[in-house]
Amino acid sequence: MDSILTEKELIRGLSLNDKSATERIYKENYQVIQNLVMNNNGSEDDAKDIFQEALIVLYEKSRMTEFVLNCQIKTYLYSVSRRLWLKRLQKNNWYERQSVGIEEVVVVEEDIAFHEKRNSEFGMMESALANVGEPCKSILEAYYIQKQNMQDIADRFGYTNADNAKNQKYKCLTRLKKLFFAQYKNGNS
Amino acid sequence: MNDIRLMEMVERYFRDELSEKEKILFQELRRTQPDVDQLVVEHHFFINQMEQFDQDRQFRSSLGEIHNKLASEGKIKRPAGGVKLVYLWNRYKKTIAVAASIAGVTALIISGMITSLTPKTNIKQIENLGRKIDILEKNQNHTRRELYDVKNKIEIPGVPAKFGGTGFLIDVKGYLITNAHVVSKADKVTVQNRSGVELNAVTLFSDERLDIAILKISDSLYKPLNSLPYFINRKSVVDLAEPIFTLGYPRDEIVYGEGYLSAKTGYNGDTLACQISISANPGNSGGPVINKDGEVIGILSTRQTSAEGVVFAIKSSHIFKVLDELKKDSVNLQLKMPASSAVKNLSRTQQVKKIENCVYMVKGY
Numbered sequence: 001m002d003s004i005l006t007e008k009e010l011i012r013g014l015s016l017n018d019k020s021a022t023e024r025i026y027k028e029n030y031q032v033i034q035n036l037v038m039n040n041n042g043s044e045d046d047a048k049d050i051f052q053e054a055l056i057v058l059y060e061k062s063r064m065t066e067f068v069l070n071c072q073i074k075t076y077l078y079s080v081s082r083r084l085w086l087k088r089l090q091k092n093n094w095y096e097r098q099s100v101g102i103e104e105v106v107v108v109e110e111d112i113a114f115h116e117k118r119n120s121e122f123g124m125m126e127s128a129l130a131n132v133g134e135p136c137k138s139i140l141e142a143y144y145i146q147k148q149n150m151q152d153i154a155d156r157f158g159y160t161n162a163d164n165a166k167n168q169k170y171k172c173l174t175r176l177k178k179l180f181f182a183q184y185k186n187g188n189s
Numbered sequence: 190m191n192d193i194r195l196m197e198m199v200e201r202y203f204r205d206e207l208s209e210k211e212k213i214l215f216q217e218l219r220r221t222q223p224d225v226d227q228l229v230v231e232h233h234f235f236i237n238q239m240e241q242f243d244q245d246r247q248f249r250s251s252l253g254e255i256h257n258k259l260a261s262e263g264k265i266k267r268p269a270g271g272v273k274l275v276y277l278w279n280r281y282k283k284t285i286a287v288a289a290s291i292a293g294v295t296a297l298i299i300s301g302m303i304t305s306l307t308p309k310t311n312i313k314q315i316e317n318l319g320r321k322i323d324i325l326e327k328n329q330n331h332t333r334r335e336l337y338d339v340k341n342k343i344e345i346p347g348v349p350a351k352f353g354g355t356g357f358l359i360d361v362k363g364y365l366i367t368n369a370h371v372v373s374k375a376d377k378v379t380v381q382n383r384s385g386v387e388l389n390a391v392t393l394f395s396d397e398r399l400d401i402a403i404l405k406i407s408d409s410l411y412k413p414l415n416s417l418p419y420f421i422n423r424k425s426v427v428d429l430a431e432p433i434f435t436l437g438y439p440r441d442e443i444v445y446g447e448g449y450l451s452a453k454t455g456y457n458g459d460t461l462a463c464q465i466s467i468s469a470n471p472g473n474s475g476g477p478v479i480n481k482d483g484e485v486i487g488i489l490s491t492r493q494t495s496a497e498g499v500v501f502a503i504k505s506s507h508i509f510k511v512l513d514e515l516k517k518d519s520v521n522l523q524l525k526m527p528a529s530s531a532v533k534n535l536s537r538t539q540q541v542k543k544i545e546n547c548v549y550m551v552k553g554y
Contacts, residue, residue: 017248023255030256030265044267048529052252059248118245125242141536144236145243170193177235 007073015062025055029074033081040085050088054080057108057115071106079105083112121184128179136172143169195225199232246534253531257416261361261525352553355437355476356380356404357485359421359508360524361413363406366508367475367551368490369395372402375553380406382549383443390551394515399461400490400503401511404551418543419477420527422484422505427453427463435467435489436541437476438550445541446473448500455501456493462501463487469500475551478502483530483540 013021030051037047054077061067069076082105129137135157142148142156154165201207202215219226259265354371358364365380372378372392381387388408395402431450436443448467455462465478469492478487487502516522532540 017244017251019251019255022248022251023259026252026255027259027264030259034265045528048256052249052256055252056245056248060245118241121238122242122245125238140239141243144239166197167193170196173196177231180235180238 007069010073011058011062011069014059015067017059022055025058025073025077029077032074032078036078036081037085041089042085046085046088050081050085051077053084053115057111060115060118061111075106076108079108080112083108087112124180124183128176128183131179132172132176135168136175139165139169140172140176195228196232199229202229203233203236250531250533250535253529253533254416254418257527257529257531260528261416351375353438353472354474354551354553355472355489356549356551357436357475357477358414358417358547358549359403359526361415361417362524363390363411363413364393364524365390365404365406365549365551366477366488367402367404368488368503369397369400369402370490371475371551372404372553373397377554378404379552379554380404380549381438381552383545385441386410387552394511394518396511396514399507399511401488401507403511403515414546416531417527417547418530418532418540419479419483419485419547420530421508422486423509424506427486427504429453431480431486433465433467433478433480433486434537434541435469435473435476435478436545436548437469437473437489438548439470439472441550443545443548444473451499455503456491459501461507462490462503465489465500465502466498467500468498472550473500476548477544478505479540479544483532483535483544 010021010025014025033051033054034044034047037050038044042050057080058073058076061069129140132140139153139157142153143150148156150162150166150169153169154160154162157165157168159165159168198207198211198215202212207215219229256265352371352375354367356365356367356371359366373395375392378390378392379387380390388406388411390404390406390408393403393405427450429450429452432447433450434445434447436445438444446467446469448465450463451466452464454460455464465487467489469489473489474491476489477485478489480486486505488505488508489500489502491501493499493501512524532543535543
């Protein structure tokens with residue numbers, strides 16, 4: 001009973017990006033995944049990549065309001081890692097044996113598909129932000145991510161008043177949206 | 190201008206800052222003008238994307254940190270080749286067995302021949318010699334310890350430092366890299382962190398040719414960090430025009446400098462080094478040269494006096510050469526260098542915030 005409760009707490013901590021929870025999940029599960037990957041033609045770096053990707057899948061899932069994990073964290077991470085690793089092996093034509101891993105697994109295809117869509121959207125945002133250039137990138141990040149107010153932004157970036165900064169921010173946002181949605185519509189058509 | 194006002198209203202609506210009157214007006218606007226409604230939906234989606242992108246980025250970077258921390262604490266272990274060995278063992282079991290038995294038989298025959306053919310040597314002589322070396326070594330260790338004690342007793346002098354430079358941590362236990370020329374003429378070395386605390390240090394190793402020295406902070410005041418944010422690139426693959434930055438102490442305060450890689454070789458075609466374009470002053474020597482992903486690619490070392498902005502950096506792969514040399518001398522030296530950068534994908538200000546704690550001022554007296 002107790003362990004179920006703590007698993008729930010761990011997941012909650014993970015969803016809030018609480019370091020101690022993430023660290024515990026990391027510590028308790030990494031070795032298993034490292035063995036899985038390295039027993040199947042993977043390197044240590046591959047193992048780290050796959051495990052962190054699986055943790056991100058869990059993190060994304062944990063942030064959804066309707067989220068319930070109906071198996072142990074261990075089982076879930078194992079299933080996702082295994083699936084991700086098989087995919088990577090297939091991609092590199094390294095796929096030899098059918099039986100990678102023997103642990104119990106749960107179905108995670110849907111979660112991984114969602115995660116991949118997410119990843120590609122983040123890639124679009126990243127490249128849009130990179131292409132929007134400075135000072136636009138910093139202004140937009142200051143306003144929308146660091147949630148600074150317009151007056152502080154005007155001071156920081158050397159605009160004479162908040163209205164000028166606001167105009168600049170608007171222009172930047174319009175450009176960023178254009179860059180992002182151009183890719184987004186291409187990607188989804 | 191109208192668009193800007195509208196956008197402002199949309200944003201205030203999401204932050205729930207509209208007055209009751211404005212809210213009614215806004216709802217009405219949304220209902221009657223489909224393009225306004227579309228804008229609201231689109232904006233909401235977009236801002237969400239941006240925030241989630243940032244959270245994902247932060248989460249990823251915290252994973253990198255956690256990995257390095259757990260690895261340096263030994264809580265997660267590399268399989269030390271064991272796994273691969275098991276795999277190979279299963280595969281080549283038979284071959285190995287045959288090979289081993291052949292080797293065993295051959296070894297037996299050869300050793301038998303040797304014992305029967307070689308004359309008996311004076312074992313006692315050899316033992317004596319060994320003891321002498323032991324004694325010598327003990328004496329030497331004793332002198333060394335005395336010297337060390339004397340050195341430690343010398344308080345940090347009140348006189349200003351004779352030589353100054355920069356150094357950066359390569360292991361959380363207090364191992365630092367700097368230039369050999371910063372410490373080579375110094376009788377006593379101290380390092381000073383960002384907050385101005387001066388700590389005793391010893392020069393463990395110094396290679397004049399590569400111009401790299403390794404220091405160890407030997408002060409009880411030193412508080413080890415959990416993990417290092419950057420990692421040291423073993424390969425030193427550098428690309429022209431790659432943006433780089435450095436942190437150093439040309440004055441009593443840590444100073445950030447930004448530049449780019451301008452040539453793949455150093456002064457007069459020196460292949461140990463590369464040329465960077467950055468503003469550097471005496472005191473920047475020994476500072477890390479870091480790329481955008483938080484990988485240390487070099488050690489800032491010298492500048493050409495006859496030209497402006499021409500600075501040379503020693504490629505980071507040489508750090509590993511020096512460490513290998515050092516390991517030959519001291520077998521129980523165990524350095525744990527981070528295997529990956531924990532500050533990749535972070536903004537520059539955040540990267541610097543993490544890295545500056547690992548960069549020290551090096552003073553020679």
